[in-house]
Amino acid sequence: MVKLIASIASLLVVLALANVAQADSLKSSQFSVVQELKIQKNDEIKVTNKLQDDDLLTCNIKSNAAFSGWPDMKAPCINSMRKQIQKEIFASTQYLAMAAHFATDTVNRPGFAEHFIKAAKEEREHGAKLVEYLSMRGQLTDTVNNLIKVPTVDVSKWTGLSALEAAFKLETEVTNSIRALIKTCEGTAKNGEDNDYHLVDYLTGVYLEEQLTGQRDLAGKITTLEKMMDSHGELGEFLFDKNL
Amino acid sequence: MKYFIVFALVAGLCALAQAQEQSCQVDVRSACGTNGGVSNCNARYAAIGHLEGKLQNYIQLQLKKSYEYLLLATHFNSYQMNRPGFQKLYQGLSDRAFDDTIELIRQVTRRGGSVDFSKPHQHGAAEVPEVHLNELESLARALDVEKELTTGAIHVHTSATHSSNENREHDPEMAHYIQENFLSKQAKSVRTLSGYANDLAKLVSVKEPSLSVYLFDEYLQKQ
Numbered sequence: 001m002v003k004l005i006a007s008i009a010s011l012l013v014v015l016a017l018a019n020v021a022q023a024d025s026l027k028s029s030q031f032s033v034v035q036e037l038k039i040q041k042n043d044e045i046k047v048t049n050k051l052q053d054d055d056l057l058t059c060n061i062k063s064n065a066a067f068s069g070w071p072d073m074k075a076p077c078i079n080s081m082r083k084q085i086q087k088e089i090f091a092s093t094q095y096l097a098m099a100a101h102f103a104t105d106t107v108n109r110p111g112f113a114e115h116f117i118k119a120a121k122e123e124r125e126h127g128a129k130l131v132e133y134l135s136m137r138g139q140l141t142d143t144v145n146n147l148i149k150v151p152t153v154d155v156s157k158w159t160g161l162s163a164l165e166a167a168f169k170l171e172t173e174v175t176n177s178i179r180a181l182i183k184t185c186e187g188t189a190k191n192g193e194d195n196d197y198h199l200v201d202y203l204t205g206v207y208l209e210e211q212l213t214g215q216r217d218l219a220g221k222i223t224t225l226e227k228m229m230d231s232h233g234e235l236g237e238f239l240f241d242k243n244l
Numbered sequence: 245m246k247y248f249i250v251f252a253l254v255a256g257l258c259a260l261a262q263a264q265e266q267s268c269q270v271d272v273r274s275a276c277g278t279n280g281g282v283s284n285c286n287a288r289y290a291a292i293g294h295l296e297g298k299l300q301n302y303i304q305l306q307l308k309k310s311y312e313y314l315l316l317a318t319h320f321n322s323y324q325m326n327r328p329g330f331q332k333l334y335q336g337l338s339d340r341a342f343d344d345t346i347e348l349i350r351q352v353t354r355r356g357g358s359v360d361f362s363k364p365h366q367h368g369a370a371e372v373p374e375v376h377l378n379e380l381e382s383l384a385r386a387l388d389v390e391k392e393l394t395t396g397a398i399h400v401h402t403s404a405t406h407s408s409n410e411n412r413e414h415d416p417e418m419a420h421y422i423q424e425n426f427l428s429k430q431a432k433s434v435r436t437l438s439g440y441a442n443d444l445a446k447l448v449s450v451k452e453p454s455l456s457v458y459l460f461d462e463y464l465q466k467q
Contacts, residue, residue: 068324089311096307096349097361103353105287113353117346124342128314135321144319145375148311150304155362 070138074194077185078139081130081199082147084181088127091170094153095120098163101155109237111244112160119167126207133202160237161225168218175211178203287356291404291415296357298403302396303348304365309389310341312373316382319375327457329464330379333440337386337433341393344426351421379457380448383441390437394430397422440464 099116102109131147134140140147158166182203187194221244228236268285317334320327349359377385404419447456 070323093307093361096345097359099346100349100353100359100361103349104358105353105356106285117349120346121342131314131318132321135318135323138323140318141322141324142376144315144322145372147315147318150308150311150365152364153361155360 068141073134073137073139073196073199074185074187077181077187077196077199078134080181080184081134084177085127085130085147086149086151087174087177088123088130089148090151090153091174092120092123092127093151094170095123095167097153097155098158098167101158102160102163109160109241111241112163115244116163116167126210133199137199160240161222161229164218164222164225168215168222171211171215171218175208175215178207178211182208287354289356290417291413292355292357292418294413295355295400295403295415295418296352298400299348299352299357300359301365302400303345303352303359304361305396306341306345306348306393308365309393310338310345312375312389313338313341313386315373315375316377316386319377320379320382327379327461327464329461329467330382333464333467334382334386337390347425351418351425355418379460380441380444383437383444387434387437387441390430390434394427394434397426397430401427 095116099113099120101107102112102116127148131140156162182200185196185199185203187196189195225237225240228240230236232239266284268282271282271284313334317331317338319325320330320334352359374385375382401419401422404415404422444457444460447453447460450456
């Protein structure tokens with residue numbers, strides 16, 4: 001038994017040393033906090049760590065309150081909301097890729113680049129607002145960690161026109177996906193029992209509104225650029241970019 | 245006549261040397277004559293070829309951390325955590341990392357580089373971030389993330405300044421950019437988070453730390 005305790009103690013010392021050695025490496029201070037908590041539990045084991053014995057951390061921070069269980073939103077609706085959030089983040093990253101392409105010196109379309117940077121920020125904002133909405137409705141108390149994944153997106157040698165068309169297609173997909181989300185959150189019960197009226201109203205009034213005005217804006221831009229390119233080719237794109 | 249031949253030879257050699265030295269002007273000249281491209285007309289110079297990939301990694305790291313902070317903010321925004329101060333702190337860090345992502349894209353493209361978003365991030369792309377943490381653990385985590393972001397900036401800076409390899413060129417512009425826009429800012433955020441972590445660690449070393457955490461959250465709200 002004594003041997004066992006001694007071996008545990010020596011293991012901890014080794015761990016502590018390794019920890020100091022990896023001070024710069026990832027998760028170091030988090031690791032040390034966790035370790036300090038462990039040490040505190042084994043009162044009899046004295047490890048010369050940077051903290052004094054009296055200053056040892058206590059692990060009695062209450063994380064989750066007693067008040068829980070708020071049966072409100074329905075599972076299919078929540079799952080679709082989560083997917084929608086990831087879609088907004090995907091769109092944001094796709095626009096970042098387009099912005100990076102147009103900002104390249106050999107492409108040199110600063111107007112397009114700024115347009116897509118703005119679009120990327122907007123999409124991220126849309127995603128964040130949906131996340132906030134879920135929190136407001138009592139969701140996201142757990143399983144937050146897998147809510148958003150940074151996606152990899154398509155890259156290609158876009159021209160001004162092909163990028164606007166790709167953006168229009170992407171926006172159309174997002175619009176359709178919001179429509180499907182609304183349908184899911186309206187529920188199936190005839191008496192409207194599982195109809196999430198508030199979320200449906202929010203998605204229809206705020207999100208669809210933004211999507212539709214956004215699509216109109218893109219469609220207008222495509223038309224103008226197409227006409228300019230038709231008569232003046234490269235000069236058309238050059239001038240369009242400067243006024244974007 | 246002899247002098248003329250020598251002169252012609254020297255001139256010919258010079259022309260040959262100039263043609264071998266890839267330049268925009270040569271490209272443009274040949275493009276006007278035949279149908280060659282102007283691929284040497286670019287904004288690339290100094291160590292950009294060497295730094296491009298490192299910057300791409302750094303950009304993807306910033307983007308990843310931006311969303312990690314967003315999830316951390318979300319975690320503290322739930323009714324069961326209800327810590328608006330912590331939420332504000334992490335939301336701020338998330339927004340900053342996203343803005344930094346965009347600024348870095350601008351810098352890479354300013355130097356003639358490009359960014360490829362079709363490749364996943366080198367380190368742990370599929371790795372699920374840790375966000376279900378208590379207040380103190382979250383500060384420790386954030387401090388580690390800030391240090392990771394600092395290390396990323398230092399990595400780029402080191403590659404830009406230390407031309408230990410003979411093929412590697414010195415890149416003062418990039419070094420200056422990183423120094424001015426990242427290193428001082430990172431030093432500040434690392435210091436702030438370390439201060440928070442140490443403060444809270446002291447505050448919670450009582451039997452019932454709930455009130456301490458509540459007051460600390462209130463303090464964070466005012467920052």
